[in-house]
Amino acid sequence: MGEDFRIDRRTAIQWVAMASALPWLQRPALGTAGAPAAEPYGTDPRLNHVYKPGDLWPLTLPPYMRAAAAALCDVIIPADAESPAASAVSVVDFIDEWISAPYEAQQADRKTILEGLGWLEIESRKRFKSFFVDLTDTQKAAICDDICYLPRAKPEYVEAAKFFATFRDLTAGGFYTTPAGSKDIRYVGNVALARFDGPPPEVLRKVGLPVPPS
Amino acid sequence: MPLVKPDGLGEYDVIVVGSGAAGGQAAYTLAMGGARVLMFEAGRNYVPEQETPMFQTRADAPLRAASTPDKPFGFHDATVDGGWQVPGEPYVNTSEDDAGRFDWWRSRMLGGRTNHWGRYSFRNGPYDFKPYSRDGLGFDWPLTYAELGPYYDKVEMLIGVYGHNDGLENTPDSPPGCLLPPPKPRVSDLLIADRSKKLGIPVVAGHRAVLTRPLDHRNLPARLHPGNANAQRILAEQMRDRAACLWATPCGRGCSIRATYQSTTVHMPPALATGKLDILVNAMVREVTLDKKGRASGVAFIDKTTGESRHAMARAVVLGASSCETVRILLNSKSTRFPEGLANSSGKVGRYLMDTVGSSVEGQIPLLEDLPPHNEDGASGGHMYAPWWLYREQLAGKLGFARGYHIEFGGGRGMPGVSTVAGIEWLTGGSYGRKFKEDARRYYGSFVWFDGRGEMIPNEQSRCEIDPEVKDRWGIPVLRFHWKWSEHETRQAAHMQRTFGEIIEAMGGRMKDPVIVDGAKAIAPGGSIIHEVGGAIMGDDARRSVTNRWGQTWDVPNLFIADGAVFASNADKNPTLTIMALAWRAADHILDRMTRKEL
Numbered sequence: 001m002g003e004d005f006r007i008d009r010r011t012a013i014q015w016v017a018m019a020s021a022l023p024w025l026q027r028p029a030l031g032t033a034g035a036p037a038a039e040p041y042g043t044d045p046r047l048n049h050v051y052k053p054g055d056l057w058p059l060t061l062p063p064y065m066r067a068a069a070a071a072l073c074d075v076i077i078p079a080d081a082e083s084p085a086a087s088a089v090s091v092v093d094f095i096d097e098w099i100s101a102p103y104e105a106q107q108a109d110r111k112t113i114l115e116g117l118g119w120l121e122i123e124s125r126k127r128f129k130s131f132f133v134d135l136t137d138t139q140k141a142a143i144c145d146d147i148c149y150l151p152r153a154k155p156e157y158v159e160a161a162k163f164f165a166t167f168r169d170l171t172a173g174g175f176y177t178t179p180a181g182s183k184d185i186r187y188v189g190n191v192a193l194a195r196f197d198g199p200p201p202e203v204l205r206k207v208g209l210p211v212p213p214s
Numbered sequence: 215m216p217l218v219k220p221d222g223l224g225e226y227d228v229i230v231v232g233s234g235a236a237g238g239q240a241a242y243t244l245a246m247g248g249a250r251v252l253m254f255e256a257g258r259n260y261v262p263e264q265e266t267p268m269f270q271t272r273a274d275a276p277l278r279a280a281s282t283p284d285k286p287f288g289f290h291d292a293t294v295d296g297g298w299q300v301p302g303e304p305y306v307n308t309s310e311d312d313a314g315r316f317d318w319w320r321s322r323m324l325g326g327r328t329n330h331w332g333r334y335s336f337r338n339g340p341y342d343f344k345p346y347s348r349d350g351l352g353f354d355w356p357l358t359y360a361e362l363g364p365y366y367d368k369v370e371m372l373i374g375v376y377g378h379n380d381g382l383e384n385t386p387d388s389p390p391g392c393l394l395p396p397p398k399p400r401v402s403d404l405l406i407a408d409r410s411k412k413l414g415i416p417v418v419a420g421h422r423a424v425l426t427r428p429l430d431h432r433n434l435p436a437r438l439h440p441g442n443a444n445a446q447r448i449l450a451e452q453m454r455d456r457a458a459c460l461w462a463t464p465c466g467r468g469c470s471i472r473a474t475y476q477s478t479t480v481h482m483p484p485a486l487a488t489g490k491l492d493i494l495v496n497a498m499v500r501e502v503t504l505d506k507k508g509r510a511s512g513v514a515f516i517d518k519t520t521g522e523s524r525h526a527m528a529r530a531v532v533l534g535a536s537s538c539e540t541v542r543i544l545l546n547s548k549s550t551r552f553p554e555g556l557a558n559s560s561g562k563v564g565r566y567l568m569d570t571v572g573s574s575v576e577g578q579i580p581l582l583e584d585l586p587p588h589n590e591d592g593a594s595g596g597h598m599y600a601p602w603w604l605y606r607e608q609l610a611g612k613l614g615f616a617r618g619y620h621i622e623f624g625g626g627r628g629m630p631g632v633s634t635v636a637g638i639e640w641l642t643g644g645s646y647g648r649k650f651k652e653d654a655r656r657y658y659g660s661f662v663w664f665d666g667r668g669e670m671i672p673n674e675q676s677r678c679e680i681d682p683e684v685k686d687r688w689g690i691p692v693l694r695f696h697w698k699w700s701e702h703e704t705r706q707a708a709h710m711q712r713t714f715g716e717i718i719e720a721m722g723g724r725m726k727d728p729v730i731v732d733g734a735k736a737i738a739p740g741g742s743i744i745h746e747v748g749g750a751i752m753g754d755d756a757r758r759s760v761t762n763r764w765g766q767t768w769d770v771p772n773l774f775i776a777d778g779a780v781f782a783s784n785a786d787k788n789p790t791l792t793i794m795a796l797a798w799r800a801a802d803h804i805l806d807r808m809t810r811k812e813l
Contacts, residue, residue: 041276043284043301044258044294047467048267050274076646083651094278103282141647149644165639168646173280173632176654177272182630184651185658186587190269190629192460196592198398203588207581209404 038102053090053097061096065117067133069095072120075140076171083184086175094174095167109166116163123160217259218252218492220517226252226492226528227808229513231499231543234326236534236777238477238485239369239794243801244532245490246445249808252526253491254515256498256535257295257322260329262478266292266470268463271629278632288631292329292468292476296321298741302687306694313734316567316676316695317741318538324495325478326536327744328790329468333422333475333595334622335375336787337366339384341605345671345783349609349616351702352671353566353782356754356763359386365795367392371434372449373475373794374456376593377421385601391437394426396597397459400590402582402625402662403598409720415621415713416603420596423475423790424465429453444488452484464594464629494526500690501547501556502531502773508551510773516688530772530804530813534797537779538567538678541749542693544760545680555680557767562760563750564678567695568784570745571619571668572738573707577718577725578641582625582660590626590659599623602786615705619668619786621714627659634658640726664717666710669786670703672748676740697740704733711736745789747778765800772813776800 038057053059061069070087073095077086086092099110120143124132128139135143144164146157153161175181201211218224227249230241237253244251267290272279275289282289286297298317307315321327340359345352363386370392377396379387396419399407407417431453439445456479457471465474472479485491496518503525505511512527533540544563547556555563602618628634635654639645642653670676675698680691708731715729730736753759756768765780767773776797778789785792807813 040282040284043297045276045284045289047265047290047292047294048270050270051276053276056276076650078647078651080648080651082655098277101277101282103284105282106277144646148646149639152644165637168639168650169633169636172635172650172654173278176630176635176658177278177632179271179273182271185630185635185655187627187630187658188587189589189591189627190271190462191589192462193589196397196459196461196589198592199401199404199590200586200588203401203585204404206585207401207405209401209408 038100040102053093057097057100057102059093059096060100061092065114066092066096068117068120068131071133071140072117072167073171075144076168077175083180086171089175089178089180091171091174091178095170098170109170112163112166113170116160116167119160119163218494220494220497220524223252223494223526224250224492226250226526228252228530228532228804229254229526229528230532230534230776231513232326232534232536232539232777233324233482233493234321234328234477234534234536234777235790235793236797237532238325238328238481239797240532240534240776240801241491242481242485243798244805245485245488246439246442246448247801247805249490249805251485251491252528253493254497254499254513255324255493255495256518257324257326257495259495260294260324260478262292262325262329262468262472262476263470266468268467268470272631280632287330287466290464290467292466293321293327294323296323296327303692304684304686305692306681306684308694308696312739313699314697315739315741316569316678316697317739318693318695318746319741319744320536320539324493325476325482328475328477330466331790332788333424333465334599334788335370335373335377335421335423335475335791336620337386337388338362338785338787338792339386341384342783342785342787345617351616353751353753355782356752356759362792362795362799365799366791368438368798369791369794371438373423373480374425374429375421375423375791376419376426378419380416380418382416382418382601383605391430391433393421396420397426397593399597400592400626401585402579405579405581405721406623406625406662406717407598410600410717413716413720414603415600415717417598417600420599422593422595424593424595425456425458425473426593428458429456448484448487452487455483456480459593461589461593462591466594497524498688498690499535499543500688501543502533503547504549504551504556504770508770510770516690518688521688529808530774532774532776532800532804533779534776537746537749537777537781538693540775540777540779541678542680544750546691552769557750557760557769557773559769560757560760562758565674566672566748566751567676567678567697567746568670568672568748568781569740570743570784570786570788571666571670571703571706572743573666573710573730573736574663574738575711575714575718575725575729576661576663577714577721577723578657578661579625579718579721579723580660581722582662583656585659587627590628596622596624613705613709615702615709617669617671617702617706617786619666619706619710622665622667623663625659625662630658662718662721662723664714666707666714667743667786667788668703668706668710670784671700672751672783673698673700678749699734699737699740704737706733707737708733745784747781747784747789750775750779751782752780753782764803765796766803774800774804
């Protein structure tokens, strides 16, 4: 991940310099940069088929943003005793698929995500003179704490907080739909059963409902 | 599935337009009864056994199966070539705002919307057929519950519906042997039932068309087709081939093991096995044609594979194209004899269009947090529901709206989707990192949702007609909709919101936003619940209705309407079961008339 990023560092520096010259509202060009010319999958796609990001339309997240996106995914969903970090199960590919999709809602998110990742780099340079991916955990947290909750964000962080909310939702959406993520929240369904037994007694007891005699 | 081509048509007794609940049931009954049937479907052939995405996870789909304009209910939803917008098949609204708009859902595929529907299967009650007599609003049906009851019995036995008999007001019980046992409730169901009871709201077993055990193939065929050995043999074989639910994979994707009702898995296989049914797919009916005596001679249609106009003939025509499409065919069937459209001497074709009143609330229930993991997939839809309970208060004028609603609800640890752990910062205060992962574990499975499904009273402002200019890609004039809710509906929606808020509160739960007080804001736009009915209502008076009590049009004796267009009211009960009961009854009537050489 880091290797890929370094290859593009020169481009990234130029891009960050360009972006940092513009205030939030005057940066529509960043959001639409490289907007995909993909075709929708249409009203009759093959349903019982396994798709991977990139199968239906090209992935378009600029390479110099990919490392920052992965780093932010892992700030939101780091590895712990229960499950791996988001980037370890390719959540960035999903986010890339999402923002590259030829649909209105996803295109709106594309603008939010690309502008937000741009802001993140600018903010990292401003505060710590470094790329986001190279910040320490404490430094990343210092930025994220300012933007992680929209209702409490200071006025100058409102736009960034909206970005963070969208990015967190996408990261969680990408992560908890994977086998590792589903296991983490203990989804145990999607298996054929001979019969459906309903909640086990310990569940009913915990909720305070009567346990029927077996 | 054996299909015919426009060049290979035989001779037919009946043309059935549409292949969903109405067309499927009509074709089934007619073919089992010995009539030669040609069925038209505007969409493509669809084979659930081969196409259903059973067991796919959301990660197997593009965008984690999220809803898109191409697939409004998500990627894995069974619907193909369908939605509120269909490419090349526009319609017009006279108003674009939410209050005055009707969004028209269509499914252009064999089996229509029965492939993805919610499987909720409720009987209308006695009041629901005589609403005008009860409160002076809307129209009475020209038949009673007692007359349609035996057909509800038949449909339940044929398709397989789970539920209980609870003996509740205007919520009919089924005779013994009709219903399958309901699935065990989930913990959220039990908690909702317990707390609702304290509010005086009855919560009982849901009724859905899902096989909780195999159908009784030894006894049911004889009850359904007495004296018809061939039909009994065919049905017994088909019932044996339908598996019971395996308690996984959402019904809305369709069911390759035929454990739920879809026209394609329940009606068509036995109908085809009689050898009496031919199916023509990709065939878009534009009008019903007449002979010199003013009787229906057949249908004119577009062969979508070539774009050519074609014609097919039969002794009788049954329209089951979905309420609005049926209306559209009638209004486009203009002749010197019927300059305002076929069967429209009353001027009522396109009138009294109805949908279901819908409003939803979601809550988060601390009691349901951090529960021991267990499988809650069940029959995928509701295991329980709350039928309308305030009949007395309503009749006494205490509620401010005239008709009732039932509550569909759910909750629990469903298959994770793209929004399962989204938008929870109102609970977490914006956590990220390890805390966010702990929060996800804590809150997953702790949400419950409530959907109100209520009766809309027919009104003069909610209707459709042919747009004078716009045509679809086949050159067929399209519908233009007018829509208006009355205060009976908007106040009902406000009552739903208040009630759901009270239930959530009684569960010790919380809501992200307060419930919506203004009913006009709480009500879902027309058409969004996809329970479109009316438009060619049945009645006792040829001047004020389009068909008689058999679905036979007053103006054209061999033209019948089998779908929701004939509904004279739209009770809170979801319409599919009633559509099938009416279609079976209409088809029996046609067979009877044909035997007597009256058709």
